[in-house]
Amino acid sequence: MTTHEFLPGAARQAAQSPSPETAGGPHAAGAAHTTRVDLTGRTALVTGAASGIGRACALRLADAGASVRLVDLDGEALGTLAEQGVGEAVVLDLTDLDAAEEAARGADIVVNNAGVQTVAPVQDFPPERFSLILRLMVESPFRVVRGALPHMYARGWGRVVNISSVHGLRASAYKSAYVTAKHGLEGFSKVVALEGAAHGVTSNCVNPGYVRTPLVERQIAEQAAAHGIAEERVVSEVLLARTPLKRLIEPSEVAELVAYLCGEDASFVNGASLPVDGAWSAS
Ligand SMILES: NC(=O)c1ccc[n+]([C@@H]2O[C@H](COP(=O)([O-])OP(=O)(O)OC[C@H]3O[C@@H](n4cnc5c(N)ncnc54)[C@H](O)[C@@H]3O)[C@@H](O)[C@H]2O)c1
DSSP: OOOOOBOOHHHHHHHSOSOHHHHTSTTTTTOOOSBOOOOTTOEEEEETTTSHHHHHHHHHHHHTTOEEEEEESOHHHHHHHHHTTSOEEEEOOTTSHHHHHHHTTTOSEEEEOOOOOOOBOGGGOOHHHHHHHHIIIIIHHHHHHHHHHHHHHHHTOEEEEEEOOGGGTSOOTTBHHHHHHHHHHHHHHHHHHHHHGGGTEEEEEEEESSBSSHHHHHHHHHHHHHHTOOHHHIIIIIITTTOSSOSOBOHHHHHHHHHHHHSGGGTTOOSOEEEESTTGGGO
């Protein structure tokens, strides 16, 4: 299925944007991919495909030849992607768990990505919001994988990629539901890895730090208003305070790792949690 090759150094350099340092790396300007993955004949379901990391994953997997099922609440954005030929739009609220499971039937690849964030101290955290976050970010991935596994097992091949977070490995104050959900997703991913191994199915987590997406842009705006400081200061002094590499990650950088995990070269990477965090979790 795959060419088992990486572009040689010179070609990789040529594929990069003219000023990777100032543009935030080769992915900031939408440069050519460096990992060759051939997913021809595979069906990939991506949740939260309308925006941010999910959108980048959908584009990347489609580019690798997969037929992509784009799942999201946002019908308008999905419609645009479908019109561009990226994949088939499935407008769905993933907290409808039966519908989530049904949507995953027949998928060879599942990228569990949809997520939301709420920031509040535990004593003020709205209980219904806590429940919704666990439903969307733990129960729904369980139901999506539950729906997809019979087909994967029948074919003897499958890939589950769970978009976790550094918050699946570490905690931050005021993010109780999110941190709880991501830690839950980590555990679920490992169980799928153990059960799926004998069937050619791998399950891994990808653990980004702060990625330049609408989810983070909303947090930046809220924190700037709450603290009465400029948005640039929120990024450098709050979000990236623990990150040695002082820039936001681009969605395409996360998607590149997801594509690698979906390819043949990653068949022995199973049950892993892979930080893409500029060494945030190393400290
Ligand atoms: N942005 C970051 O810094 C960052 C870092 C680490 C992990 N993550 C994780 O990456 C994933 C994607 O985050 P993002 O930053 O791209 O967010 P985003 O807000 O840009 O996109 C999330 C998408 O999920 C969809 N969605 C939300 N609730 C849904 C529901 N009930 N049913 C169907 N679709 C729904 C939204 O419509 C949206 O298109 C999340 O799981 C998030 O926790 C993000």
